[in-house]
Amino acid sequence: MELYKQPAHTLHDMLVKREITSTELTRAFLNRIEQTDADIHSYITTIAEKALDMAKSADEKISSGESVSFLTGLPGAIKDNICTLGVKTTCASKMLENFIPPYNAAVMEKINHMDAVILGKTNMDEFAMGGSTENSAFFPTHNPYDTDCVPGGSSGGSAAAVAGGLAAWAIGSDTGGSIRQPASFCGIVGLKPTYGRVSRYGLVAYASSLDQVGPLTRDVTDCANILNVIAGYDSMDSTSINEPVPDYTKALIKDVRGLKIGLPAEYFVDGMDEEVIRAIHAAVADFKAMGAQIVEISLPYTKYAIAAYYLVASAEAATNLSRYDGVSYGSRVSGEDIVAMMTNTRTEKFGNEVKRRIMIGNYALSAGYYDAYYLKALKLRTLVKEDYDKAFEKVDVILAPTAPTPAFKIGSIINDPLQMYLQDACTVPLNLAGLPGISLPCGFSKAGLPIGMQIIGKPLAEETIIKTAFTYEQSKDFHKMFAGVIE
Ligand code: GLN
Numbered sequence: 001m002e003l004y005k006q007p008a009h010t011l012h013d014m015l016v017k018r019e020i021t022s023t024e025l026t027r028a029f030l031n032r033i034e035q036t037d038a039d040i041h042s043y044i045t046t047i048a049e050k051a052l053d054m055a056k057s058a059d060e061k062i063s064s065g066e067s068v069s070f071l072t073g074l075p076g077a078i079k080d081n082i083c084t085l086g087v088k089t090t091c092a093s094k095m096l097e098n099f100i101p102p103y104n105a106a107v108m109e110k111i112n113h114m115d116a117v118i119l120g121k122t123n124m125d126e127f128a129m130g131g132s133t134e135n136s137a138f139f140p141t142h143n144p145y146d147t148d149c150v151p152g153g154s155s156g157g158s159a160a161a162v163a164g165g166l167a168a169w170a171i172g173s174d175t176g177g178s179i180r181q182p183a184s185f186c187g188i189v190g191l192k193p194t195y196g197r198v199s200r201y202g203l204v205a206y207a208s209s210l211d212q213v214g215p216l217t218r219d220v221t222d223c224a225n226i227l228n229v230i231a232g233y234d235s236m237d238s239t240s241i242n243e244p245v246p247d248y249t250k251a252l253i254k255d256v257r258g259l260k261i262g263l264p265a266e267y268f269v270d271g272m273d274e275e276v277i278r279a280i281h282a283a284v285a286d287f288k289a290m291g292a293q294i295v296e297i298s299l300p301y302t303k304y305a306i307a308a309y310y311l312v313a314s315a316e317a318a319t320n321l322s323r324y325d326g327v328s329y330g331s332r333v334s335g336e337d338i339v340a341m342m343t344n345t346r347t348e349k350f351g352n353e354v355k356r357r358i359m360i361g362n363y364a365l366s367a368g369y370y371d372a373y374y375l376k377a378l379k380l381r382t383l384v385k386e387d388y389d390k391a392f393e394k395v396d397v398i399l400a401p402t403a404p405t406p407a408f409k410i411g412s413i414i415n416d417p418l419q420m421y422l423q424d425a426c427t428v429p430l431n432l433a434g435l436p437g438i439s440l441p442c443g444f445s446k447a448g449l450p451i452g453m454q455i456i457g458k459p460l461a462e463e464t465i466i467k468t469a470f471t472y473e474q475s476k477d478f479h480k481m482f483a484g485v486i487e
Pocket of ligand 1: 131154173174178179206313424
């Protein structure tokens with residue numbers, strides 16, 4: 001049995017039954033990384049020695065008979081915008097290429113507390129700005145289903161690592177789709193929790209009112225188990241929700257009878273790939289056959305979501321990224337005076353997409369334009385949220401495509417920012433409204449590329465979307481596929 005192809009819960013069972021040790025498992029993943037990451041480029045940094053130390057202490061824990069957690073001894077990967085004490089956290093930017101955080105993000109504290117094994121830090125679009133991982137300052141990541149294609153982004157390294165068997169689970173972040181869209185492109189499961197459900201403390205800020213941390217996994221069972229670990233209140237994040245965390249694995253039930261599923265016409269956007277539309281309609285028919293009720297709904301403000309998102313996200317990014325001044329921390333490029341030093345640092349160390357966002361953001365926030373752009377975007381944000389509020393009076397969940405197309409070719413739209421932004425049509429509205437959403441595979445294109453669907457819930461309704469996703473997943477074989485092959 002190839003260990004790297006198994007979902008994390010299968011590996012967890014094997015560890016608990018002592019059929020394998022965490023050291024063996026960790027070595028299997030490290031070998032896999034050595035053999036395949038030259039083609040995939042999912043990691044920026046690997047920490048083999050530290051990983052083997054973590055595996056050793058997990059093995060000691062397991063053999064001592066102490067109670068173990070889901071993650072004990074399970075090798076996973078962390079997006080490189082999540083601070084890891086003593087391990088480089090670059091955000092795939094030259095600005096932070098030598099940044100070694102002196103503290104752990106809140107999610108890392110929780111994960112470490114569970115005795116997980118960390119294999120390394122994964123590639124991403126610089127500062128999480130992008131949808132293809134091509135904006136990494138270091139190298140693009142390749143899709144394990146077709147290495148000529150992007151893995152999606154910005155958590156492309158995390159998604160490719162899980163899909164390609166280079167990690168048993170991974171953590172990503174989602175500001176406008178960065179967990180769900182790469183999950184969709186790589187044929188795996190990705191969940192963006194309700195805004196505030198998972199602490200953002202130690203997540204390098206992109207757009208603070210939209211950012212959320214979440215899991216990328218091989219199946220829905222793993223997703224529920226990892227959400228159990230990372231969810232919960234944190235006094236270090238002022239937007240953290242102080243509500244009890246349910247046991248999400250209790251939602252792993254096959255039952256959608258009587259569930260009202262909303263199908264929003266506006267999510268089938270212009271230019272959407274025919275194969276994506278067909279796959280979603282097939283899933284709708286499957287849900288109906290399993291006893292769910294399909295309700296046509298309308299979310300009319302969806303068409304403004306991309307414009308509103310790119311204004312709000314860029315405005316917040318411009319503000320958040322002003323801290324990279326060559327003084328406090330991060331890289332510095334010298335200059336004859338302080339202004340020249342700051343100018344040189346920011347000119348040389350930020351990539352083009354990051355600079356574009358800073359310029360759009362500062363423009364939208366500047367006197368004279370604030371009302372016309374930023375304030376208007378905030379008003380639209382409220383209208384998008386009200387659309388959902390009304391829809392959720394009638395339905396329990398909303399079903400939609402995750403992305404308008406399957407994975408596209410590396411290089412094909414990178415020079416066309418508008419095309420790239422349009423990729424986010426189905427994912428950004430949730431971030432604007434703070435809602436939870438899960439992406440899971442629902443088919444394949446003729447070219448053999450995965451297609452994902454998104455299940456959207458009310459605030460804090462992660463259990464409902466997990467149950468809906470699990471019911472569908474278990475009725476199909478997509479979660480058993482490994483880069484195109486059923487195992
Ligand atoms: N593609 C979107 C952007 O570039 C979303 C990125 C994200 O969720 N981090 O902003």
